[in-house]
Amino acid sequence: MNKDYYDDSKPDFFKQVFQVAAQIPFGRVTSYGAIAKYLSAAKSSRMVGYAMNASHSLKSTIPAHRVVNRNGLLTGKNHFNTPTEMENKLKSEGVLIINDQIQDFENIFWDPKELDY
């Protein structure tokens, strides 16, 4: 058969991103760069966001709203169904957001490396 969209059965770089993103604890957030580093591809931070974009086609629910840039800014909110959905979901998880900027970002920041513990 053809590789309909993104087959999560393949060891694509995307899949790795999805795997990590899916493990982000509730009410916590992480950055693209952190995920990239965890995948030994710190220089492919852009791909992380790119992967999130592909998550639209995924059947699995990827908490892309828990992934923000290094500044804790909701740069990708624009890619959601509605620009307000991202911060809306985060707020539902107890994340305080002001002007698309996550408050206390360092406090709720979650590093994928914690998986090793």
Place this chain on the structure above:
DNA sequence: AATGTGACATACC
């Protein structure tokens, strides 16, 4: 095969 693209990150001016 080659070119374009991007939900980042960093450096520089």
Place this chain on the structure above:
DNA sequence: TGGTATGCCACAT
């Protein structure tokens, strides 16, 4: 203090 420029690399066309 904030915009511009460049690197970076995997995916799309």
